[in-house]
Amino acid sequence: MSNDVKPFKPLGEYDWPSSPVNRGIEQIFATLKKRFSSSNGDDGIDVSRLSAVDTSWLDKIAAPPANAPLSAELSYTLKEWLADDAPVEAVKMVVLPPCDRENFLESWASEQGFKIITPPEDVFGQYTALGKATKSQRVRVIPRLEDWFLRHIDGMYHVRALLDELSQTGEKTIVGCNSWAWQYLRKSCEIDSALPQPIMFQAFDEGRLRAWLSALSPRGEEGINFKSAESGIDAFADLDEGMSSGDYMNRLAKSSLGIPWVAWRIWRSSLHVAKPEENAEQDAQTYDKVDTIWVSELKDFALPDRKNQNALMVLHALLLHNGLSAAQIAKTVPLPGYTHVLASIVKTGLAELTDGVYHCAPQAYPAIRTGLRNAGYPMDEL
Amino acid sequence: MENAADEKAAQLLNDFQDISFVKITLIILIGFAAIWLIRRILPYLASRGPSQLRLYILGTVPVLRLIIIVGAFLWIVPLIFNITLQNFFVIAGAASVAIGFAFKDYVSGLIAGIVAIFERPYGPGDWIEIDGDYGEVVSVGMRSLRLNTADDNIITVPHDKIWDENVSNANMGAHTLMCVVSFYLQPDHDAVNMRRVLADVGLTSAYLDYKKPCFVVVAQTEVGTHYKLKAYPFDLRDQFQFISDLTERGKLAIRAAGGIETSFALSEQAKTV
Numbered sequence: 262m263s264n265d266v267k268p269f270k271p272l273g274e275y276d277w278p279s280s281p282v283n284r285g286i287e288q289i290f291a292t293l294k295k296r297f298s299s300s301n302g303d304d305g306i307d308v309s310r311l312s313a314v315d316t317s318w319l320d321k322i323a324a325p326p327a328n329a330p331l332s333a334e335l336s337y338t339l340k341e342w343l344a345d346d347a348p349v350e351a352v353k354m355v356v357l358p359p360c361d362r363e364n365f366l367e368s369w370a371s372e373q374g375f376k377i378i379t380p381p382e383d384v385f386g387q388y389t390a391l392g393k394a395t396k397s398q399r400v401r402v403i404p405r406l407e408d409w410f411l412r413h414i415d416g417m418y419h420v421r422a423l424l425d426e427l428s429q430t431g432e433k434t435i436v437g438c439n440s441w442a443w444q445y446l447r448k449s450c451e452i453d454s455a456l457p458q459p460i461m462f463q464a465f466d467e468g469r470l471r472a473w474l475s476a477l478s479p480r481g482e483e484g485i486n487f488k489s490a491e492s493g494i495d496a497f498a499d500l501d502e503g504m505s506s507g508d509y510m511n512r513l514a515k516s517s518l519g520i521p522w523v524a525w526r527i528w529r530s531s532l533h534v535a536k537p538e539e540n541a542e543q544d545a546q547t548y549d550k551v552d553t554i555w556v557s558e559l560k561d562f563a564l565p566d567r568k569n570q571n572a573l574m575v576l577h578a579l580l581l582h583n584g585l586s587a588a589q590i591a592k593t594v595p596l597p598g599y600t601h602v603l604a605s606i607v608k609t610g611l612a613e614l615t616d617g618v619y620h621c622a623p624q625a626y627p628a629i630r631t632g633l634r635n636a637g638y639p640m641d642e643l
Numbered sequence: 644m645e646n647a648a649d650e651k652a653a654q655l656l657n658d659f660q661d662i663s664f665v666k667i668t669l670i671i672l673i674g675f676a677a678i679w680l681i682r683r684i685l686p687y688l689a690s691r692g693p694s695q696l697r698l699y700i701l702g703t704v705p706v707l708r709l710i711i712i713v714g715a716f717l718w719i720v721p722l723i724f725n726i727t728l729q730n731f732f733v734i735a736g737a738a739s740v741a742i743g744f745a746f747k748d749y750v751s752g753l754i755a756g757i758v759a760i761f762e763r764p765y766g767p768g769d770w771i772e773i774d775g776d777y778g779e780v781v782s783v784g785m786r787s788l789r790l791n792t793a794d795d796n797i798i799t800v801p802h803d804k805i806w807d808e809n810v811s812n813a814n815m816g817a818h819t820l821m822c823v824v825s826f827y828l829q830p831d832h833d834a835v836n837m838r839r840v841l842a843d844v845g846l847t848s849a850y851l852d853y854k855k856p857c858f859v860v861v862a863q864t865e866v867g868t869h870y871k872l873k874a875y876p877f878d879l880r881d882q883f884q885f886i887s888d889l890t891e892r893g894k895l896a897i898r899a900a901g902g903i904e905t906s907f908a909l910s911e912q913a914k915t916v
Contacts, residue, residue, distance in 0.1 A: 412847050414840070414896050448853040449846040567694070567880075574849050594849055595888045637694030637818060637878040639853040 265330075265472065269338040269460040272356050272443075275643035276464050279515040306490050311533035311555055319529055322478040322485065322554065327525035327623075328365040330473050331462055335369055338460060339435070343400065352427055352434045354459035358520045358643065359439045359580045360623035365522075366437035370402035375435070380408035385415050388422040393432060401434040407442035407583045412593045421450055428455040440641035441580040448639075461643055464519025467510040471497050473521070474510075474528055486553045490533065496556040509556055516559050518627050526624040531556050562628035563609060567636045571602040576611060576621060576629050577638050584620040654725050655733060667719050674715040678708050682782070689768075694878055698816055701767035705760050705783040712785070748803065752786040755802035759783065764810045770820055770879060772811040773800055779880075793883055819852050819875045822882050824889040827867040829903045834861055834868060840900045844893045845874040850885040852877040867905035 314322070335355070342348050355366060370377050376398040378391055394401045403409075403423075410420035424446075427434060436456065438446070443459065446452040465473070475497045478485060487496040489509055496509040517524035533555045565572045574594050579585055585593070587603060596602065603619060606612040611625045621629055634640055656662075681704055689700035724730060742750045765771045765788065769780045776798050778790035790798045804810075814820040828837065838859045845857040855875035862869045872893060876885035897904065 412849070414843050414847050414892060414899075417843060417847065444853060448851070448857075449843075566691075567878075578849065593847075595884070595891075635693040639851070639877055 266333055266337050267463040267469075268334060269355070269462050272440075272459040272461045273642065275461060275519070276466075277643075278464055278466055278517075278519045306493070306535060306555055308490055308557060310535055311490060311557060312536045313530075314532045314534055314554065319532065323474065323525065323529045323532065324477050325525075326363045326365075326368065327522035328361065328363060328368075329477075330465075330469070331365055331521065332369050332372065334462060335366075336373070342433075348433065350457045351431050352436060352456055354456045355435060355437045356440050356443050356459040356461050356643075357437060358518070358523075358626075358641070359441055359583060360520070360621055360626045361439070361522050361583075362620065362623060363522065364404055366402065366435070367404035370400075370404060370435070373400075374398060375400040375402045378403045380405065381419050384409065384411050384419050386419075388419050391423075391426060391430075391432075391434075399433065401432055403434065403436045405583060406436055406438035406446070407581065410442075410446075411589060412445065412578065412581060416592070417449060420446065424450055424452060424455045439580070439583055440643055441577075442582070444639060444641050445581055462521075465514060465517070465521050465524055466519060467508070467514040470514050470517075470521075470524055471499065471510045474525075487532075487556055488553055490555040490557045512559060516627055518630070520626070523623045523626050526622075527559060530560065530624055531558075533557050560624070562611065562625045564628055564635075565611065565632040570636075571596055571600055572606050572611070573633060573636050573638065575602055575606060575619075577633055579612060579619055579621045580629070580633075580641075584618045586617050587619070590619065655730050657723060657725050662723055667722055670715050670718055674711050677711050681707050681711075686767075695818060698766070698768040698818060702816065704767055705756075708785075709757065709760055748801075749786065751803040751806070752801045755805050756783070756785050756787075759788075759802050759805060762805075763816070764805055765812055766816060769816065770813040770882070772813075773804055774808050776800070814879050818879060819855060819877060820879045820882060821855075821873055821875055822886050822889070824872045824886055824893060826870040826872070826893055826897060827864070827905045828870065828897065829905050830863070830868050832868070832902045833900075837861075837868075837870065837897065837900055837902055840896045841870055841872050841893060844889055844896050845872050848874070848876075848885065848888050848892070850876040850878075850881045850888060 336343075339353060342350075342353060357365065367377055374397065376392070376394040378401055380403075381388070391401060406420065406423075409423055410416050427436065438452075438459070440461075443452065478487070488494065489496055494509075498508060498510075513524055513527060517527055535553070535555065565576065567573070571594075574596070575590060578590060578594050582589070582593075590596075590603065603612075603614075607614050607619070610622055611629060612619050613622050614620075630640075685700050685704050685707075689697045692700065720726065724734060759765065760783075765773075765780050765783070767780050767783055770778070771780060771790070773790070776790055776792060778792035778796075778798060780788055781791045781797070782789045787799050787801045790800060792798060826841070838861055841859045842857065845851065845859075851857060852875040857872075857874040860871040860873065862871075872889055874885075874889070876882055894904070
């Protein structure tokens with residue numbers, strides 16, 4: 262086993278990069294520091310001179326997918342179970358944090374050639390039993406259990422029928438579920454009694470993030486430097502090397518809660534280039550000549566609070582289901598008759614609207630989670 | 644020399660010129676200012692901070708106020724009175740007469756207020772019913788408490804009600820409380836299915852507290868089959884929205900499951916309101 266491969270662990274053993282209390286205190290200190298610090302470091306750059314990196318170029322220096330290291334880790338974790346033709350537990354449960362927009366488990370299952378079970382088109386419709394995997398497919402994979410229900414009086418039928426079937430199946434099946442849906446299904450369907458103890462990846466601490474994100478960029482070959490816009494210090498600088506003041510990766514690990522797709526989104530949104538001089542010609546060639554990427558400080562999202570109860574309820578429902586259309590939101594959230602809450606959460610960057618479906622923005626997830634916790638909402642547990 | 648000491652001991656009040664009125668005034672002003680600040684800052688922090696800490700922070704307000712008042716009292720008394728055992732009895736006797744005739748009810752309220760802080764039949768943030776009034780305790784003063792009812796009326800209730808009235812506390816310092824929604828149905832229906840349907844109404848509510856139970860109690864009554872859906876919202880401030888949500892969706896679910904609500908029970912309920 263390579264030292265870099267960290268196997269998934271049982272749910273509940275997640276090593277948070279920073280506790281909620283510490284995060285709160287650190288945020289206060291960071292805000293105060295920002296407010297009272299007189300200027301950027303000697304080698305930093307004025308943020309007004311920065312512009313966001315072009316998406317096509319962004320894909321070269323912070324290429325998708327946002328979950329690359331996890332594939333090998335999951336394969337390693339399930340190696341023995343996959344090799345066993347008649348394992349004691351026919352079902353393996355994988356719980357993942359929300360906002361996984363690239364559907365990690367489905368991509369992984371696809372790479373492995375496993376049979377992917379698609380969710381019902383209509384959760385209010387009739388349930389049909391799961392098909393069996395062929396010999397070559399070996400394993401059935403249900404990538405997102407949250408797609409099998411809607412928190413509605415008539416929306417639980419499918420997931421309950423599915424759990425009934427899975428609790429008695431002898432077919433090897435991997436079930437994925439997001440951590441918020443898992444908690445809800447524990448309450449509404451006693452899922453933890455029907456399925457085995459879930460597993461979950463290990464948190465991405467600063468070391469893992471540094472190794473992963475630095476490997477994404479062609480830093481060495483093309484000589485691109487990633488410098489903190491505030492201090493000018495290398496963004497990949499290691500704390501152990503005595504450059505703690507510029508330890509961006511440490512802050513990124515904490516603010517992303519150790520979740521790779523959250524960290525990846527924050528990382529991409531932090532990357533900037535210095536604006537070309539006014540008389541310089543700005544074209545693709547100019548970007549290619551850039552040798553320094555400036556990493557701006559992490560963006561603070563306005564924390565939703567209890568006064569914004571409608572927004573919190575919608576965000577909670579979005580986390581629970583991983584994404585909902587406006588019609589589905591109307592079914593599952595008791596909103597007052599006339600509201601612009603959906604437009605408002607998109608405008609503030611807390612949610613994204615893609616093909617008519619609202620999702621929580623991955624980079625805003627830590628703020629949303631803190632807001633929901635402070636307002637007393639039922640939380641996920643990792 | 645001995646006579647002078649005896650005279651001094653017998654003197655109830657300190658010499659007028661020895662009493663520092665400036666100091667006493669300062670103690671009173673600082674005490675009032677501290678209480679004023681506590682009564683504003685802590686509720687502000689409670690409303691802005693994490694929901695889980697809200698009731699703990701609010702609960703410290705009356706305790707801190709009592710500490711400040713007792714501290715100020717113990718500081719001021721020796722500045723005015725010459726405290727000896729003999730004088731103590733004189734002061735206590737005079738105070739007993741004054742209280743017994745003039746301020747009996749007021750002092751009863753004060754003492755009940757102190758008892759309420761330690762016995763804690765209610766605290767700030769709790770939802771209580773006392774003397775027929777149901778509401779949230781918004782402040783606990785020395786003599787009385789203030790309730791904010793669901794209709795946003797402020798009711799002032801003297802603490803001495805605890806001597807002879809039952810106090811019903813719905814949450815007792817917890818962040819949630821049980822909400823009960825009643826449905827009366829005509830008896831001819833599938834009660835097993837109806838109970839399951841109503842349980843799902845609770846389990847699919849956006850306000851539900853996952854850590855608390857959600858269940859349905861069914862009983863046959865003279866006016867029909869009585870279903871009580873009992874569940875907890877994750878924040879007690881949402882109790883009325885939660886009850887409304889359960890009622891709205893419960894009615895729809897009952898109709899979809901083939902149940903019919905009894906109009907007789909509704910008219911009986913209307914009479915009691």
